[in-house]
Each structure stands twice: as structure tokens, then as C-alpha cells.
Amino acid sequence: MQEAGVNLVSLAIFAWSRIQPDHDSWDFDWLDRIMGMLHEGGVRVNLATATASPPPWLSHAHPEMLPVLADGTRLWHGARQHYCPSSPVYRVEAGRLVEAIAERYGHHPALAMWHVGNEFGCHVPACYCDVSAQGFRAWLKERYGSIDDLNRAWGTDFWSQRYSDWEEIIPPRRTPTWPNPSQQLDYMRFSSDALLECYELEHKVLSRLTPDIPVTTNFMSFFKPLDYWKWAKNEDVVSNDSYPDPSDPESSMKAAMAGDLMRSLGGGRPWILMEQTTNRVNWREVNAPKPPGLMRLWSYQALARGADGVMFFQWRQSRAGAEKFHSAMVPHGPVASSPAWHEVVRLGKEFRGLDVVGDTRAHAEVTILFDWESWWALELPSKPSSAVRQIDQIEALYRPLYDANVMVDFAHPAADLSRYRLVLAPSLYLVTDEATANIEAFVAAGGVVLMTFFSGIVDDRDHIHLGGYPKPFQDLLGLRVVDFHPLPSGQDVGVLFADGFLARGSLWSENIEVNDAEVVATFASGDLAGRPAITARQHEGGSAFYMGTCPDGMATARVLQLACSRAGITPAAETPQGVEAVRRGAKGKSILFLLNHRDVAVEVPINEPGTSLIDGSDVHRGLLRLEARGVAVLREGW
Ligand code: GAL
Numbered sequence: 001m002q003e004a005g006v007n008l009v010s011l012a013i014f015a016w017s018r019i020q021p022d023h024d025s026w027d028f029d030w031l032d033r034i035m036g037m038l039h040e041g042g043v044r045v046n047l048a049t050a051t052a053s054p055p056p057w058l059s060h061a062h063p064e065m066l067p068v069l070a071d072g073t074r075l076w077h078g079a080r081q082h083y084c085p086s087s088p089v090y091r092v093e094a095g096r097l098v099e100a101i102a103e104r105y106g107h108h109p110a111l112a113m114w115h116v117g118n119e120f121g122c123h124v125p126a127c128y129c130d131v132s133a134q135g136f137r138a139w140l141k142e143r144y145g146s147i148d149d150l151n152r153a154w155g156t157d158f159w160s161q162r163y164s165d166w167e168e169i170i171p172p173r174r175t176p177t178w179p180n181p182s183q184q185l186d187y188m189r190f191s192s193d194a195l196l197e198c199y200e201l202e203h204k205v206l207s208r209l210t211p212d213i214p215v216t217t218n219f220m221s222f223f224k225p226l227d228y229w230k231w232a233k234n235e236d237v238v239s240n241d242s243y244p245d246p247s248d249p250e251s252s253m254k255a256a257m258a259g260d261l262m263r264s265l266g267g268g269r270p271w272i273l274m275e276q277t278t279n280r281v282n283w284r285e286v287n288a289p290k291p292p293g294l295m296r297l298w299s300y301q302a303l304a305r306g307a308d309g310v311m312f313f314q315w316r317q318s319r320a321g322a323e324k325f326h327s328a329m330v331p332h333g334p335v336a337s338s339p340a341w342h343e344v345v346r347l348g349k350e351f352r353g354l355d356v357v358g359d360t361r362a363h364a365e366v367t368i369l370f371d372w373e374s375w376w377a378l379e380l381p382s383k384p385s386s387a388v389r390q391i392d393q394i395e396a397l398y399r400p401l402y403d404a405n406v407m408v409d410f411a412h413p414a415a416d417l418s419r420y421r422l423v424l425a426p427s428l429y430l431v432t433d434e435a436t437a438n439i440e441a442f443v444a445a446g447g448v449v450l451m452t453f454f455s456g457i458v459d460d461r462d463h464i465h466l467g468g469y470p471k472p473f474q475d476l477l478g479l480r481v482v483d484f485h486p487l488p489s490g491q492d493v494g495v496l497f498a499d500g501f502l503a504r505g506s507l508w509s510e511n512i513e514v515n516d517a518e519v520v521a522t523f524a525s526g527d528l529a530g531r532p533a534i535t536a537r538q539h540e541g542g543s544a545f546y547m548g549t550c551p552d553g554m555a556t557a558r559v560l561q562l563a564c565s566r567a568g569i570t571p572a573a574e575t576p577q578g579v580e581a582v583r584r585g586a587k588g589k590s591i592l593f594l595l596n597h598r599d600v601a602v603e604v605p606i607n608e609p610g611t612s613l614i615d616g617s618d619v620h621r622g623l624l625r626l627e628a629r630g631v632a633v634l635r636e637g638w
Contacts, residue, residue, distance in 0.1 A: 423448070450544075
């Protein structure tokens with residue numbers, strides 16, 4: 001570990017059955033020994049609460065704590081995460097375990113941070129058992145107060161679903177056809193909250209026993225089942241697990257986007273890349289290895305996007321168990337012949353010289369409005385098009401900005417937007433009055449908004465905002481959508497810009513009636529030929545762009561360029577294709593990260609002379625050569 005520059009270890013994540021071999025016995029000797037060894041070696045510990053995989057003795061004695069799927073299938077022990085989040089037995093026993101661990105190690109000199117559970121919801125995001133049903137009813141009583149209000153919120157007159165007693169209400173289990181959408185939406189909220197209660201239960205024990213030790217739990221990038229905005233409020237440090245597929249050419253973009261989300265979840269505070277591979281995972285159909293340099297490159301990318309720590313799953317490759325073919329820092333074979341080991345050692349050495357990066361932050365002037373509740377509601381079935389997926393629509397706007405080296409944050413639609421100049425709202429289907437007022441105020445104060453189709457359609461009960469689509473934003477955008485014309489897969493439509501540039505739109509089109517907006521582009525083929533496709537409304541303060549289709553990449557980039565130039569946004573640097581440029585800064589210090597995602601060397605124009613933080617060399621104006629998957633971290637002018 002010292003050779004690799006390891007200074008923090010996550011420990012005992014799946015050790016419950018080792019620590020507590022039965023209900024009344026505890027075995028801490030082995031853990032005492034490891035904690036002691038790490039301490040002597042100068043390595044700190046991110047100690048797990050070990051609650052992610054209950055021991056077989058517990059579920060054997062209490063099979064009712066095992067989770068149940070929507071179709072009634074019970075999931076058994078023998079893998080991991082086999083617990084119903086609402087189970088009182090699980091919660092009591094998890095609480096006991098955390099208490100015992102915190103009492104034993106809360107003042108251990110090696111302890112740096114608590115790691116609660118592990119990847120909450122990863123395998124079992126929701127449980128549909130009778131205990132969960134009870135929990136759901138209690139949650140609904142809290143939310144609605146009366147059964148009449150619940151009936152109204154769920155629109156239960158439709159299909160004779162009216163409830164006359166709380167006891168009749170169950171989770172959205174398997175039904176003959178679509179369960180009530182408002183019920184499904186509430187079940188997603190409830191399930192995220194039920195797991196959050198498990199986290200909170202542990203967090204409370206930890207903050208009572210060790211108020212000065214920071215607490216984290218590892219997130220999973222854009223993980224749909226958990227509303228991480230709510231979760232992140234209860235974490236001292238946001239941490240993330242990131243496993244982009246090395247064989248997917250878009251992985252760098254996706255990893256950048258996940259990093260931006262983590263930074264945003266923490267309100268700009270530094271986050272930790274908690275898990276990544278040195279090389280291969282074991283859980284895809286085909287597990288391509290990382291080519292030389294890619295692990296190092298993606299580690300630097302995390303730093304560039306605001307992480308102050310980079311860790312790996314896992315230290316030593318296991319000999320047995322379901323993950324024995326997952327790569328590790330120490331492989332099955334000798335380290336000397338492992339390229340991944342050498343890359344880890346190199347990274348560890350380089351990171352020792354990068355402390356100064358921790359004094360800086362990554363900042364964005366553009367933000368994407370992102371709301372888990374809207375994502376859940378958007379992707380419930382029975383829509384004009386089930387091909388409209390939230391992450392695809394976010395990526396459609398993120399991609400051109402990533403390619404242009406424009407840094408992007410994510411923000412909840414009701415969050416303070418005053419620090420941004422440009423706000424993007426990709427298919428923001430569900431909006432509350434609060435969010436609507438927030439977006440309007442942002443434009444009134446001079447901000448630029450770019451909204452895309454199927455935004456502002458429903459309220460937080462998944463009821464249509466009546467009065468023509470998108471009712472909340474008709475004034476803001478200066479238009480009304482008469483009806484949706486979604487496009488079948490493989491069918492696209494011409495989109496003609498005012499200057500003659502012809503593009504294609506896919507996935508979606510719609511019949512737009514403009515009241516007071518400039519038409520940036522019109523549909524050029526199909527039923528809607530000649531009608532507006534992309535518009536912009538000038539306000540006294542800022543402006544509001546709208547796209548009624550999903551234009552091809554070049555056309556989207558064009559609209560974003562227009563929006564950026566209205567908002568006065570400039571890129572971090574101009575770089576050749578495939579080279580990512582990101583700046584971190586603070587108090588007159590500026591650090592430029594240049595990341596070559598290509599598998600050939602490139603030359604990058606440098607405008608500001610600087611010093612390489614990796615090897616101390618001077619970097620002059622002119623062209624800087626970056627090797628294939630090479631990295632430069634430059635101190636600019638200080
Ligand atoms: C994560 C998990 C680790 C390990 C890893 C494999 O989901 O936290 O325990 O399973 O994936 O890639």
C-alpha cells in the first residue's frame with residue numbers, strides 16, 4: 001500500500017457475519033489487528049458499518065425481513081443486500097451492529113471516516129412485502145392526511161380505484177395492466193425515503209458517538225431509484241462509484257457527467273471517487289480490460305471535475321466468491337508483471353505532488369435542471385412516446401458542452417440559480433409551482449434558459465397542468481404546444497434554420513403555435529413542415545430558448561452556441577477533438593487539466609504559460625504534446 005501511495009482504505013464493508021457470528025457473539029480480533037496494522041503503516045481508514053449484507057443467521061431466524069419483488073417473489077440470502085428496507089428486525093439489528101462498531105473504533109487513531117452500508121438500493125431498490133405496505137401507508141398518511149386527499153392526488157375515480165380505507169392500499173404490485181401512475185410515483189418516493197431512513201438510523205448512532213468523524217455512503221452516479229438530492233443533504237462527504245465501460249466510446253463523457261453530478265450534489269464541495277477499477281469488472285457480458293493509461297486518465301478526470309480523492313474497488317483480487325474475476329490493485333498473479341499495478345503506483349506517486357489541487361474548486365456557469373421525481377414520472381409507462389428517456393435527453397444537451405469544454409453543474413429545479421448564466425431544462429416533465437417561479441425569476445434577472453420538449457407537463461401528483469402545453473412555461477417561452485407528434489424509431493424530420501442550415505430531428509416533433517417568440521428553425525418535412533421547431537423569446541432580462549424536437553448533434557451544438565453566446569459563456573480552452581479541458585480555481589490560483597481521451601498523441605495549443613504539476617516542467621505558449629491517453633495538469637501564471 002505504501003508503494004502505491006495508498007493513504008485511505010475502505011474496510012469491512014461486507015463483514016457483518018464475521019464481526020457477529022451469531023446474535024450474541026462478537027469477533028473484533030481480526031479487525032483490531034488490521035486497523036492496527038494500517039495505523040502503523042500510516043494508512044487511514046474509511047470504516048464501514050457493515051450493514052449491507054445481513055448474516056444468514058439473521059434472515060434464517062426472521063425470513064420476513066427478506067425483500068419481495070412486485071410479483072411476489074421473495075429474494076433469499078446467499079448473495080448480498082437481502083433485506084427489506086422497512087423491516088423492523090433489520091433496522092434494529094443494523095442499529096446494534098453500528099453501535100458496537102462505533103463504540104469499538106470510534107476513537108481509533110486510524111479512523112478517518114464512516115462508510116454507511118454500501119451502494120444503498122443497488123440490488124434491491126424497493127420491496128413490495130406486507131411490512132413495506134404498512135410503511136407505505138404510514139408514509140401516505142403523513143403526506144396526505146386524509147383518504148379523500150389521497151384519492152384526489154391519485155385520481156382514483158379513474159378505473160374505479162377509489163379507496164375507502166387505508167388498509168386497502170398496497171404497493172404497486174404486479175397488476176393486470178398499468179398500476180395507477182400517481183401511486184407508482186409515490187412508491188418511488190417512499191422507497192427512496194425508506195432506504196434513506198436506514199441510512200439516517202445509522203448516521204444518528206454515528207453522530208451521537210463520534211460527532212467529529214465525517215460520514216459518507218457511496219453513490220452510483222445517475223442511479224434512478226434514489227433521490228440523491230435528499231440523500232446528499234445528510235452526508236458530510238459525497239462519494240461515488242464509477243464503472244464506465246472501456247469499450248463504450250462515450251464513457252469519458254458519461255464519467256464527466258457523473259463527476260459533475262457529484263460535485264453538484266455536494267453544493268460544490270470536494271467529493272471522493274470511492275470505487276473504480278484498475279482494470280476489468282466481472283459483471284458485464286464481456287468485460288473488456290482498461291487499455292494502458294485509461295485508469296490514470298479517468299482518475300485525473302475525477303480530480304478535474306472536483307474530486308479530491310481517488311480510490312479503487314478493490315485492494316486484492318479475491319480467490320473465491322462471485323467477484324473473483326473482478327480486477328484489483330493487487331492481482332491474482334505477481335504484481336511485477338501487472339501493468340495495472342505499475343499504473344497504480346505511478347498514479348500514487350503523481351498524486352503525492354498534487355495537494356495544491358485541493359485548494360481549488362471546479363466552477364460552472366451553466367447548469368442542467370435535474371429532478372429525480374421528474375425522471376421517475378417521465379419514465380412511467382403509457383406516454384406519447386416511451387422512447388423519451390431522461391438520461392438520453394440530458395446527454396443530448398451535455399454532450400456538445402462537454403465537447404466544447406464548457407463546465408456544467410446540475411441543479412434541482414427549485415434550487416438557487418443565481419450563480420448561473422445559462423440554465424438547461426431537458427424534458428423536465430414534472431414541475432411544481434415553486435420550480436416554475438424559480439425558472440421565471442432566473443430569466444427575469446437576466447438569465448438564459450434552454451428548455452426542451454415535454455417539459456412542464458404535470459404537477460407533483462402527475463396530473464396534467466391544464467390550459468395547453470406546457471402551461472407553466474407558455475409565457476416564458478412565448479408559445480403553446482397544440483399537440484405532440486412523437487416520431488417512430490428510425491423516422492426523422494427535417495429541421496431548417498433561418499440561415500438555411502438544414503438538420504434532422506428525431507424522436508419527437510410537435511405542433512407549436514408561437515405567440516411572441518423568434519423562430520430559430522422550422523420543421524422542413526412531414527405533417528408539420530413549415531411550422532416552428534426551435535424558438536427563442538427575448539425578455540427584458542434574459543431569454544428563453546425552446547426545442548420542440550431532438551435535433552442531431554450538430555444542430556443541438558448550434559443552438560447551445562447561440563444560448564452560450566447570449567449568456568456570455570466561454571469554454572475553458574479550445575482543444576483538438578477528443579481532448580477535454582477543465583479548469584479548477586480559487587483565490588487567484590488557476591489549474592488547467594488537459595485530458596487526451598484519444599489513443600494517439602495530440603498537440604494542444606497553450607495560450608498561458610504555466611508549470612506542470614505532475615513533473616514540475618515549464619510549459620510555454622505554443623503546442624503541448626500529450627501522449628495517447630496522456631494528461632497535463634498546469635499551474636497557470638502563479
Ligand atoms: C460495486 C460494489 C462493490 C463491488 C463492485 C464491483 O457495486 O460496491 O462491492 O461489487 O461494485 O464492480
